[in-house]
Amino acid sequence: MQTTAHCVLFVDDDADVREAAQQTLELADIRVEVFADALSALARLRKGWSGVVVSDIRMPKMDGLEFLTEARKIDGEMPIVMITGHGDIATAVRAMHDGAFDFIEKPFDPDLFIDITKRAISHRKLVLENRTLKVELARHSKNVSGFIGQNPAMEKLRTLIGNVASTNAHVLINGETGSGKEVIARNLHEMSGRSGPFVAVNCGAMPEQLIESELFGHEAGAFTGADHKRIGKFEFADKGTMFLDEIESMPLALQIKLLRVLQERALERLGSNRVQPIDLRVVAATKIDLRDAASRGEFREDLYYRLNVVQLHIPPLRDRKDDIPLLFEHFARDAANRFDRPTKPITPAEQATFNAHDWPGNVRELRNAAERRVLGLDPLANGKDDSNSEIASLPQQVDAFEKGVICEALREHGGNVTATVMTLGLPRKTFYDKLTKYGITPADFRKPRSSTDAEPAR
Ligand SMILES: Nc1ncnc2c1ncn2[C@@H]1O[C@H](COP(=O)(O)OP(=O)(O)OP(=O)(O)O)[C@@H](O)[C@H]1O
Ligand SMILES: [Mg+2]
Structure with a gap:
């Protein structure tokens, strides 16, 4: 992962801690700016800033918790790692409740410190990429309608x-x-x-x-x-x-x-x-x-x-793979709307799998992959389309199929358990066991209240 483009803003009133942290981060090839107090660090923050924040909690003037609240007013998705001392776990827990990304105890182990910081940086990168995709989508929907692509x-x-x-x-x-x-x-x-x-x-x-x-x-x-x-x-x-x-x-x-x-x-x-x-x-x-x-x-x-x-x-899509994230985001959002399910950002591992795939069915195959993912199924494990991905074992395939059938039935009945159980012909107890096994929540399939999200023509 390239971390140099992303900067860490490190806040601690103790000069020794600042110096040690700066050295550790720079040795790990991570850019860092240090601040002795929260107010001057706050002045540096902007919405969409590409870095992450690591801050002490106990500081004079503005303490870490207040800083956390103020920083999240500037950018609600800014990852902020809190440093706690004096065995102050209760404060750390409160910070997590208030939206801190993670916390690390003083005196901190450099490897753990780097590890947490890198995770925060990765997270920030994904959040910002996602925001860019959304802006791109909005831009595209303004001209040639429904035609997505910036290759x-x-x-x-x-x-x-x-x-x-x-x-x-x-x-x-x-x-x-x-x-x-x-x-x-x-x-x-x-x-x-x-x-x-x-x-x-x-x-x-x-x-x-x-x-x-x-x-x-x-x-x-x-x-x-x-x-x-x-x-x-x-x-x-x-x-x-x-x-x-x-x-x-x-x-x-x-x-x-x-x-x-x-x-x-x-x-x-x-x-x-x-x-x-x-x-x-x-x-x-x-x-x-x-x-x-x-x-x-x-x-x-x-x-x-x-x-x-x-x-x-x-x-063909394989010759414009740079368009995959944008298209995928569009189809996933559309499917999530129709199925009334949440969307999750693509992980770097999934991105790599998508890039390695040849997409013989082109954009239609990608749309199906996005729908499968929204339904909790393996996006590429569909019949012939998965020639490049690892073949799942038979029990895994059976499970994926069963989960798909249950989700489909729930969707059809708008999350109504009684109707779904009848359609599937299963004893209620078995049905609930399967919901637990596959992590399915019937409420996720309730129809949205507005009926304006008509299914688009295919
Ligand atoms: N550039 C794009 N932006 C958004 N959606 C797209 C784009 N290209 C294709 N799609 C979607 O992919 C699916 C397949 O597209 P379409 O039906 O236009 O393909 P086609 O070339 O006509 O396929 P076929 O040769 O099989 O008839 C549709 O759901 C369409 O909305
Ligand atoms: Mg066609």
């Missing part, structure tokens, strides 16, 4: 989205699964100022026979089974945005029809001979290299060029 490639993408959104140019988005193609498509629409709706169609999820009438609509009697007239998705998306997901799966015969719609800005329903004008903006998404597919004859080259007026490439 340079993502910043560039954000600028590009802002620049092309209102041009009405067709856009081709390229990115791996779960990398955020739909998020970007929706943003392009929201920022476009177009008056029509955002209409999404997954070309890969629809049988070939259906997709044509789904997109173009049909007149009654246009084909066997077409009892009623049907408005197609293109018509719905008039003056809005047509999001064509997995565009590479669009049948070749339909590709030429789409090309005609885009070129002629006109549409003909199946079974109709009336051509109607249409104002479409297409945002297409693909996981593959569409130019490659076009050169192999698997995708119409003319359509590729027509759609590829602007191409947005979303880098």
Whole structure:
């Protein structure tokens, strides 16, 4: 851990103690500023200051406890270690109650002193990182909505989205699964100022026979089974945005029809001979290299060029790991809200595991990991996703599964034990034993009073 950037503010009215502490800290490569009285130390403190405080309790003028109270008024999360002498444990306990980080007894053992100080520094670092993340999140939510990321490639993408959104140019988005193609498509629409709706169609999820009438609509009697007239998705998306997901799966015969719609800005329903004008903006998404597919004859080259007026490439999460903490914090907070559970800051060990992971499912996998963690489950121990993490033993996996099922049932019943016990089909005693075993508190699952936190669309 790099401790030199963080400073210790050491307060003691005894010059010998100050000198000894200064030497010990400097030998451990920790920067230190010493003060003989609490008031001058207090003048040095500011909210968000990156250091920690170690202070004697018994001092003339302002004593350590008063100093603690005043310092916490400046920054409520400032870690303050108290030094007690004369076997004054009662005062130390009071200090802990008042929010002291820890205490150390005089005369103190240098190793213990360094150990406690380093812990306080680590803690401070996490608190400040967390604050920065929150500020970043607030900043991001002000522009391209729901699109989080400050990696340079993502910043560039954000600028590009802002620049092309209102041009009405067709856009081709390229990115791996779960990398955020739909998020970007929706943003392009929201920022476009177009008056029509955002209409999404997954070309890969629809049988070939259906997709044509789904997109173009049909007149009654246009084909066997077409009892009623049907408005197609293109018509719905008039003056809005047509999001064509997995565009590479669009049948070749339909590709030429789409090309005609885009070129002629006109549409003909199946079974109709009336051509109607249409104002479409297409945002297409693909996981593959569409130019490659076009050169192999698997995708119409003319359509590729027509759609590829602007191409947005979303880098996979493994190439922008610096965005993981920000995204994780966002998803964890969102999940904690929905599940009505508390959030805990990520530990350095977890951070390291996340950095070592490849994230084949990209941001979606990270979102799931954050949700699992909020539910008290191992974030990465999910099916294939955990190829890089250690495989848990069978009993551990069974426990994790059981805990998940119980939490899920409690959540469903808003923390109501009777209803949950009935759903799970367990004797009440067994249920309570399991709550104890997994450290689950039903009250944590009570629904929040406000109903404004609607689950966001996925
Ligand atoms: N930059 C981002 N900021 C915030 N959330 C994101 C971001 N990228 C992706 N997500 C979230 O990750 C999940 C997957 O994103 P999305 O559905 O847009 O991915 P996709 O590329 O369309 O995936 P697929 O190829 O599987 O359809 C969604 O919950 C989305 O909200
Ligand atoms: Mg998608």
